[in-house]
Amino acid sequence: MTSQQAPTLFEQIRKSDENGNEFWSARDLAKVLEYTEYRNFKPVIKKAREACKQSGQLVENHFVHLHEMVVIGSGASRELESARLSRYACYLIVQNADPAKEVVALGQTYFAVQTRLQEIRQMEEYNRLNTEDEKRVFLRGELTRNNLLLAEAAKTAGVVEPIDYAIFQNHGYMGLYGGLDAKAIRERKGLKKSQNLPDHMGSSELAANVFRATQTDDKLRRENIAGKDRANQTHFEVGARVRQTIQELGGTMPENLPPAENIGKIGKGSRKRLR
Structure with missing residues (x-):
């Protein structure tokens, strides 16, 4: 994965709901951040949720627990645990992910810049x-x-x-x-x-x-x-x-x-x- 590709990937997995509100799927983000198994990504989400709480933010506004249909190895789909994440939630997650991974370092800068942009606008x-x-x-x-x-x-x-x-x-x-x-x-x-x-x-x-x-x-x-x-x-x-x-x-x-x-x-x- 090159440094040119990584920021594009973060935007590629961004989604919008029926009201135009942006969000990210925790499972999609885990894949981009090179976590091969979601169970290894869950502790990172837990740390990010705690950081969100410590910052005085309402965790429920940034982390929404849900289940989504995921295609498994056989080609069939199965409903698996995931979460709907805000941009700020993604920022906290990349701050708590494995810093040894290049894509994590890129994500830290990407979401930090985006979060700072939102802060200034707000x-x-x-x-x-x-x-x-x-x-x-x-x-x-x-x-x-x-x-x-x-x-x-x-x-x-x-x-x-x-x-x-x-x-x-x-x-x-x-x-x-x-x-x-x-x-x-x-x-x-x-x-x-x-x-x-x-x-x-x-x-x-x-x-x-x-x-x-x-x-x-x-x-x-x-x-x-x-x-x-x-x-x-x-x-x-x-x-x-x-x-x-x-x-x-x-x-x-x-x-x-x-x-x-x-x-x-x-x-x-x-x-x-x-x-």
């Missing part, structure tokens, strides 16, 4: 925003905050010197922007060396970079990544997976998005409304 503060400028200011603040957390995680991993951190950041950009580093992105967008990239990103591009920063931070801490080379590779891989998710959703690649006006020139009215 945030009361974000939903009050009416203009592109307001969204840009909000997401620019999110990126600044998450970059600070990412810098702390990178330092713990061994990225200490300023030059090393610049290299680390470029690896994230190269993953997300199809191989382009910060200099190449500026050239592509017609920006000067002195112009700060995030200050000229529109809301979609800022959101993609927020996802990149949050998921790299999470992965560095969760897996106790140590060493500059491993940290750089991790940042690149997460950036590439965020890119794959954008492609999966039919979005525009970030390097093809036009540069926006310097965020510092946005009227004070937009900033005041966010306070």
Whole structure:
């Protein structure tokens, strides 16, 4: 299974009910995550349900126990135990699945990005925003905050010197922007060396970079990544997976998005409304 196939598989097994609500079958997800026997997958679901409870969510909203018809070896069908899973349930499951499997690592990034996207869309503060400028200011603040957390995680991993951190950041950009580093992105967008990239990103591009920063931070801490080379590779891989998710959703690649006006020139009215 290649890294190009895995995100597509997660979307391929996504289902919708008669009301248009998306969900995943636990048995389908188990197969994608390479659990050959469902009984070995059930403990993972149990851990995910507990994590859901601990997060303050109603388990019943995300995990619905049911039976579904499954084709068995003889070609006949049999009603077997399964569960209807929300996107958040899938996120918790991949966080508790076998991390040694490549497809699990891909799933962790895929569902984390998707879950984060839903969170932003559902945030009361974000939903009050009416203009592109307001969204840009909000997401620019999110990126600044998450970059600070990412810098702390990178330092713990061994990225200490300023030059090393610049290299680390470029690896994230190269993953997300199809191989382009910060200099190449500026050239592509017609920006000067002195112009700060995030200050000229529109809301979609800022959101993609927020996802990149949050998921790299999470992965560095969760897996106790140590060493500059491993940290750089991790940042690149997460950036590439965020890119794959954008492609999966039919979005525009970030390097093809036009540069926006310097965020510092946005009227004070937009900033005041966010306070």
